[in-house]
Amino acid sequence: MPKDAITTRAADYNQWYLDIVREADLAEVAEVVRGCIVVKATGWALWELMQRELDDRIKATGHSNVQFPLLVPKSFIMKEADHVEGFAPEVAEVTRAGGEELTEPYVIRPTSETIIGHFYSRWIRSYRDLPLLYNQWCNVMRWEMRTRPFLRTAEFWWQEGHTAHASEADAEEETLRILYDVYADFAEQVMAVPVIRGLKTENEKFPGALRSYCIEAMMQDGRALQAGTSHNLGQNFAKAFEITYTDQQNTIQHCWTTSWGVSTRLIGALIMTHSDDEGLVLPPRLAPIQVVVVPIYKNDAERTKVMAVVEQLTAAWRGLLRFKLDDRDNLSPGYKFNEWELKGVPLRVEIGPKDVEKGSVALARRDIPGREGKRFVPQAGLTELLVELLAEMQTALFQRALAFREERSARVSTYEELRQQVERGFAWAYWDGSNADEKRIQEETRATIRCIPLDQPNEAGRCVYSGRETSRMVVFARAY
Amino acid sequence: MPKDAITTRAADYNQWYLDIVREADLAEVAEVVRGCIVVKATGWALWELMQRELDDRIKATGHSNVQFPLLVPKSFIMKEADHVEGFAPEVAEVTRAGGEELTEPYVIRPTSETIIGHFYSRWIRSYRDLPLLYNQWCNVMRWEMRTRPFLRTAEFWWQEGHTAHASEADAEEETLRILYDVYADFAEQVMAVPVIRGLKTENEKFPGALRSYCIEAMMQDGRALQAGTSHNLGQNFAKAFEITYTDQQNTIQHCWTTSWGVSTRLIGALIMTHSDDEGLVLPPRLAPIQVVVVPIYKNDAERTKVMAVVEQLTAAWRGLLRFKLDDRDNLSPGYKFNEWELKGVPLRVEIGPKDVEKGSVALARRDIPGREGKRFVPQAGLTELLVELLAEMQTALFQRALAFREERSARVSTYEELRQQVERGFAWAYWDGSNADEKRIQEETRATIRCIPLDQPNEAGRCVYSGRETSRMVVFARAY
Incomplete structure (x- = not known):
């Protein structure tokens, strides 16, 4: 893990991003599958933490998870005029299966409004069936020409919520609830990424939507990244797929539907909001490892002494902190420091024989690089201090990103x-x-x-x- | 929810199964996508609980989750001789994407040994990189001709573990660790499904494996269901994909690899092990709703009285029990009882005005149908009783299934x-x-x-x- 594994932002911002994705074990371009990536262990652990937080919010707002098929009959994509224009050019098509040519090809879902619309039209009969509030976590595929890990890839992973309502007002309320209570709350509180909550213009809205809302974040090069979208689809899909209900006056009405999604693109947003020239910087709430402990020793006697204290100190951490003890014997402390800095671990605890004698440890904070972020603290009260510092760092990262955005x-x-x-x-x-x-x-x-x-x-x-x-x-x- | 929504097992076992899948909101056949299903809310909630339990065990045994591409170059499938024969006839092929014919088609992964083998050959250099212990949760597709919800579908959802080792002994140890510590433990402790741990014969082993191990369960019609498999792949895939490492003597060696998986098929196993003619029966550890509370009242005054007690009783349950208060006003208690029995909720608490006066509730246990499973218990100590009964029921279901298997x-x-x-x-x-x-x-x-x-x-x-x-x-x- 050479110190110069990461290009500086000043030298080449795009290369800096790619270097972090590679060196922090986040993803690898899958050259044998055009435009696709392998999400590696640290990257997927990050996504799992994001999923857990988002899923809690999605369920807390009354939605259930379901799973619709990966394949969509090609004719479905053609049913909603704007939707065709938006998605037909970039679908991957299954034309042969089980050794035979298919009479009608399927497309791999680029998004699922159409196939879900088909089922909603069968499931919804009466106003009593409304609202219908479903979400799914899945992979989708769009044959993009210019790809970049997480930001734009042919296959990506996301959640897509799809709901049906009795009125425009209900659909609008849902669309905004997701924007505020799920997406913006998650971005700011968990990702520590400040976002602007807004409405898309006609040019920029989702193909087939009545109105598209979004959260927009600023990256460190001053560019915007759309971090989540929530669409009021009006009656467009309800009309294309005959999603109707009988109202209280016994009249048949078209439903009002919504859809909303965030994807693994958020990992790109996270990298480009907080990271620095040393590598990844993660907000503590999303760090797969929040604290790494590096024991320092020169011989077996020192090792025994140091490890005894390490065990004492970390005994209380289980269930409270996500931590890792890096006791690899074949690597130097300096190598380990670099590696964990590069991988964005928020706090590093170093303990050597002198610390054992003094009853102290060295503590380094990832968001304050170099000497300034390092200090010696007593072993007594360390657990409480770590918990406190993680919370402080979560806030500090948000404030720093907010100040950067305001300045720019x-x-x-x-x-x-x-x-x-x-x-x-x-x-x-x-x-x-x-x-x-x-x-x-x-x-x-x-x-x-x-x-x-x-x-x-x-x-x-x-x-x-x-x-x-x-x-x-x-x-x-x-x-x- | 008519009482006769479910065909009896005696009348038509296959129809009984399909009726439960439909009526308990588990899945629906997606007729527009051949051989595929929509997994509905209760079905997916079940799968999420299964995933959580399995994932904990997979991580506890040292594995990390990653994500490889959905698409596999068709030529990859052809590289391992037995693997071709096993999977080539049933793949779905992507031949067109982004509006153009592809020069080499992709297949949608039927399983990922080949694409993962390709990456492992790039990632593994030295004995220090071994063992490599990865798992992924994903969808796969096999173009099956005769399908049945959960048991055999074209698209299904699973985890597939893929590991690489320095020796046959290490690979064998891994294969058996997964079989015993992850799969059999999960099946028996969580699903309450007794399983036989065994080795497959040459005829039945995985295409490309050296040895395949499995857990086999007995369904209520006496037939066996393979509930999970763990394969020692020997050096077959390592040779096909050139997965090599340099050993401590600086010699280049082929790795020994393993793969192992369980899928949404387990939902089928769960249904056919425990359910009865009234509908789904779920072991408490996997029940999305463990306790349902049905308040009973005839007018607003009674409603107020009853609901006050319900709130008092359930206040202590949050975080301890997964429960639901069924306070729908437009349905009769009898209708609700049927519905929750059909959906497999382990315990039902009924409270009416008389119970309020007496300080009691009526309590019904799903695994003991009819009057025998119902009794009146004091409100005092109810929480502890519920927790105790759930544990008792978990054991009772396992014992009943075991006794059935032994008898058959x-x-x-x-x-x-x-x-x-x-x-x-x-x-x-x-x-x-x-x-x-x-x-x-x-x-x-x-x-x-x-x-x-x-x-x-x-x-x-x-x-x-x-x-x-x-x-x-x-x-x-x-x-x-």
């Missing part, structure tokens, strides 16, 4: 200011332009409207492009 | 006895026949050698078919 955000009032601001971060601007204006700006600046934030200022101003007065403010940025 | 098992010493015994259950027989003999018996009796049990009697006898003396005993049965 600015209100702009002219198009020239907008051009300059999207070079470094988020440009907040009044907006009253058309879809065509938005596309022109994208061509000229490579920036898009990431969202119309749901928290709007209570004032009006002039549109950054048309100059017309408007009370709507949007966020422009270049995006992943 | 017999030693046979002649071929005629064997023929008769496999009509009703397991036939234990001395065996020294050939592979061809085994196949002939299968043609004549529809029974196969389920396994050579690892616990063998310390004696010898005459082979049931050839009459030759042997010390090897096997179990014949018809199987799912």
Whole structure:
């Protein structure tokens, strides 16, 4: 684990990202399967922790998990006009199975609105069956041309929630509940990633949606990353798949449906929010290992002495902390320090013979690199201190990311200011332009409207492009 | 939820199974995707509980979870001779993606030995990299012609462990550790399903394995169900995929690999071990709802009185019991009783105005149907009683299944006895026949050698078919 395994952000930001993915045991590009990755042990452990936290929130808001088929009849994808346009070009098709050509091909689900719509139309009969609140954790596949581990891959892993309601208001309430209580809460409290809660413009909404909401985060290069989306699908899919119910007046009505998802892309967001030139930095709530203990000794006598104290100290940690004792004999302490820094372990405890004598340990904090983050503390009260420091670090990472985003955000009032601001971060601007204006700006600046934030200022101003007065403010940025 | 929603076992065992799958909200056949199912809310909740228990054991034995691609280059499947023969005829192929024909098709993984072998050959360099102990939870696909929910479906969900070792002994130890400490322990302690731990014959082993071990359970029709397999793959895949390492003498050696899996088939095993003519019966450790509370009242005044006591009683249950309060106002208590019996909830607590006065509740136990399973107990000490009864029921279900299996098992010493015994259950027989003999018996009796049990009697006898003396005993049965 050479110290220079990671390219610095300043030297090459993209290579820095790829180096961390590789060296921190997160993922590997599966060259033999185009656009796909192998998610390695640390990467999948991270995803499992994310899943647990998200799943708790999804269940707490009344949803049950189910599992629909991987394959979707190709004709289903064609039933909703916008959906076809969005997904048909990038599906993988199964045309042969069990040694025979299929009469109708299947596609591997790029998302499951269509196959789920088919079943909902069979399951829902009466208003009493509503709302129907289901979610599934699964793999999906989109044949992307330009891929990058976690951020954009042909196969990825996600949860997709699909719900059906009796009214537009109910569907809208669901869409926003997921955005706020599940996604934004998870991103900020657990990932320590500050997000803007917003509405997508018509250009950027999900193919087939009435309205798409999103949470948007800022990465360390100032670009935006869409970290989760929640769609009010209106009656579009209900009409394409005949999802109807009989209301209390005995009239047949179309349902209002929603869908919402977050994916392994969040691992990319996590890396690019917190990590540094030494490697991965993980918020304690998502760290598969929160504390690593490195014993230091030169001979068997020292080893015995040190290990006895290590055992005493760690006895109380089980169930309280996720920790690892790195007692590998063939590696130097310095090598181990580097390795665990690179893999993003929040706290490192070092104990050598001198520490045993003094009743102390050395303690290093991953988010404060170098000497500043290291100090000697008494063994007495260590457990409580570790728990406290993990909580403190969770907050500190969020605050640091928030300060970074604020520093890289600015209100702009002219198009020239907008051009300059999207070079470094988020440009907040009044907006009253058309879809065509938005596309022109994208061509000229490579920036898009990431969202119309749901928290709007209570004032009006002039549109950054048309100059017309408007009370709507949007966020422009270049995006992943 | 009519009382006669479930066909009796005596009338039609197969229909009984399908009725439970449907009525207990476990799964639905997805007619639009051949051979596939939708796993519904109760079914998936069951699977999640199974996963949690298995995953804990898999991690406790030193394995990490990872995730390999869904797609496998078709040429990979062809690399191991026996593996081709076993799996090539039943794969689904992706021949077109992103709007273009692929030059080399992919198959959807029927199992992942080949793609994982490819990566292991890149990852493993030295003896220091061994053992490599990985597992993945995922979906797989085999284009089966005759399907049945959970028991045999085109897409199913499973875990597949894949490990690499330096020696045959290490691989064998791993294979047996999984069989005993993970699979058999889980089946008996958690599923309450007694299993025989055994070795597969050459005819029945996994395509490409050196030795296949299995756990075999008996269903209520006397047929066997293979509930999990653990394979010592020898050096077959290591040679096909060049998985090598440099040993301590600096010589290049082929690794010894293993693979092992259990799947959503276990849900089928669970149904057919414990359930009865009233519906699903679940062992408490896997019941998504362990206790259901049904309040009984005729008017608002009674409702208020009853619900106050319900709240008091259930306040202590959170975190201790998985429970549900069924306070639906539009359904009668009788309807609710039927529904929860059908869905396999282990314990039902009923509280009406009279119970409030008397300080009692009515308590019904799912594994003892009718009046016998119902009694009145004091509200004081109810929580402790419920916890105790759940543990008791867990043991009782295992004991009942074990007694059933023993009653349906017999030693046979002649071929005629064997023929008769496999009509009703397991036939234990001395065996020294050939592979061809085994196949002939299968043609004549529809029974196969389920396994050579690892616990063998310390004696010898005459082979049931050839009459030759042997010390090897096997179990014949018809199987799912």
